Amino acid sequence: MDTVSPVKSLTRRISTTVAGVAGAVVLAGCAQNAPQDTWKPKGDNAQMIYSLDKLVFPIAGIVGVLVSALAGYIFVKFRDKGQAIPAQSHGKPIVEIVLTIVPALILTVVGVFTFRTIMDLAETQDTEMIINVTGQQWWWEYDYPAQADQGITQPIITSGQLVIPEDTNVLLRETSRDVIHSFWIPALNGKKDAVPGRIHLLRMQADQPGIYAGQCTEFCGLSHANMRMEAIALSKEDFAKWVANQQKAYTPPAEGTLAKEGETTFINQCSRCHQVNGIKDANGKAIISAPDENVYSGAAPNLTTLMTRNTFAGAMFDLVNQKCRADVWDAKSEEFGAKYLAGVSEDCLNEKNLRAWLRNAPAMKPMYADPAKLEKTNGLYRGMPNLGLTEDDIDKLVAYLLTLK
């Protein structure tokens, strides 16, 4: 009977595992639905990066394969088999010179193209619209300064989903309220860190209406993995509609409705952190929220037009149900705008997610929101705490939130 030595079987097992993992990695490259694929550019800036990649990747790949193959060959061929040590010498000048000049030439070619792309990506002369982008644990806030030439007559503030007009050079001015985050919509441009106390500029341009996914790419604490964002590009007409809707005055729910009761609950439970522009207390006085007194970063999402977005809490959860989501994400470019602008209707609302969030937000998204552990932040939460609401409160709140559109 033939015996298999234990060393051999171990080697075999390891090589099988390695091969399996490598195979899985290769297969993952074939994913059909990969919205964050950098090699599917959907705008000018991403296209510049892609063009550079097309040059650099083959060069780097060939060099990488050659060097590893050569190193592997030498490693095996000249391994210690008890042979005598050959004579030692100080190398061959011709080999050294060639091996210095060839990489230098390759790097020069790569360098020239890379620098050119970097410079092009830093260009701000052609900016048509600016948007302030502020990161905090663990969501992005977008505010649009008034820009009459772009139809924005009053400032707009929103979160999670960045809405931009198609084929327009938008300049994001990124900063952060707490730690370093990084903004990345792979289909539209590379990443740019958002650093507290600094303003970093990032160009955004989308060729066509559509929804482009992204995520925070700088580790920023507990829920870094749950910090996402989407860029929504709309046709110019649709963008104008979106702007008009964001700027319209607040209409309180009709007296006697469940939503009206929800407004009262909202004022009592949520207004200390969340701003709803135009909301007034029982005496008719405008309510100004105070997130700076409750949240570590000093901000909580503005909920004035919550139901015009279709994801929430750092674009992590769907605010619309499966069917309506597919409707928007899979829409053709021409139909996308109308579908997105429809917002979240009662039929489309993903009640399960929203209710779970209101019932216990930290259970859905890990956050530093345990009142017993807030010494380090002077009692301020990072994220939204569990407010201990009753199901009754939640019914009312959901009815009210649905009116914020």
Add this chain to the structure above:
Amino acid sequence: MITPGSKYFLGLTGLGLVSAVLYCFLVNPSDLGAYALFGLFISAALIAGFSIFTSDGDTDSVAEAVEANTETTAPSFWPIVFALGGALTLLGIATNEIVFVLGLAVLVGGAVEWVIDDWAEKASADTEFNSFVRHRAIGALDYPGIAAVVLGVVAFLFSRIMLTVSKDEASIIFIIVSALIFVTGILLAAKPALRGKSTAIISVVGVLVLAVAGIASALNGERKELVKYAKEDPYSISHRECGKEAGEHYDHEANGSVSLRSGVVATIFVEDGKIRAQEVGLKRDVQAITIPRSNSTTILFRNLDSEEYRLVANLGEAKVGTTDVMEKVGTCTQLTGKNEEQALTVTIPKPSNPEAPYTLTVPGATGEIKVVVP
């Protein structure tokens, strides 16, 4: 087979594994210590593996071969200096900027010396010639380098003393020290016999005194008037003095912000007695700037006129203490001369009211820039 060279690393592998497991059970599996110990285990195992695989590089035969080809050279202490520099740099990052700069200097100096040393060792087969070449190459750098370091340390320590003592004491110290240097200089010039040992003693004593006094002063902190307004909160102190005249109350901290240049959201200019504003990323003038709520934001002020001006941020009103009296709040830069710049850092926790927005004004100049906080 266990080779002699792998023994040590095998031992380390075992130790790493045992201590990592113990650490996980006794302390905390998810903290840094556990990762470090597992890291030790894995890296030691890797090296042990290499060592076994290459039969320790068969030390005997390698040693012979090397012996035949190289001449022994004097041990160099630059690698140690280099390592010290590395350690100081890391320490500096965690603690103190000065330690960091010092570490960086040691690191770079050590690296240069080491490289030159190494190069000189191989310059020829003649050790004597090699040491001569080394001297040629680096001698011109050694002395100025050392002198620069010594002078830098002296200047730094002296500045610490000067920042601690009051203005009057500072003048007296300056007079005494410069008189001493002067007298010593004359003495040394007149009596060459005094040079040598006594000069060395005086220098050493002088540096020691300076070091002790400098460190003590640094620990003692800067004198009061320098730190008085450094941490002023625009919401707790009203700035009635933000007018046309020079005043004591202004944002002293802003110009020291680390991020000054790249952190500026907008630049406010005064030109021909009028205010105008430019926002970062936009090439045209704007009437209003928009800044995020509750976030520290820097605005740059640039005076293009010959008259002196200051930028004032009017940030609405707040209650005075616990009373119901409302008072204006805001902050301002110091007066700024022609073609000079100053920065103003503000954090505005409340959104602006469309009817009564926050504004930036310049007393004595016309116009205002609205500050919108959505």
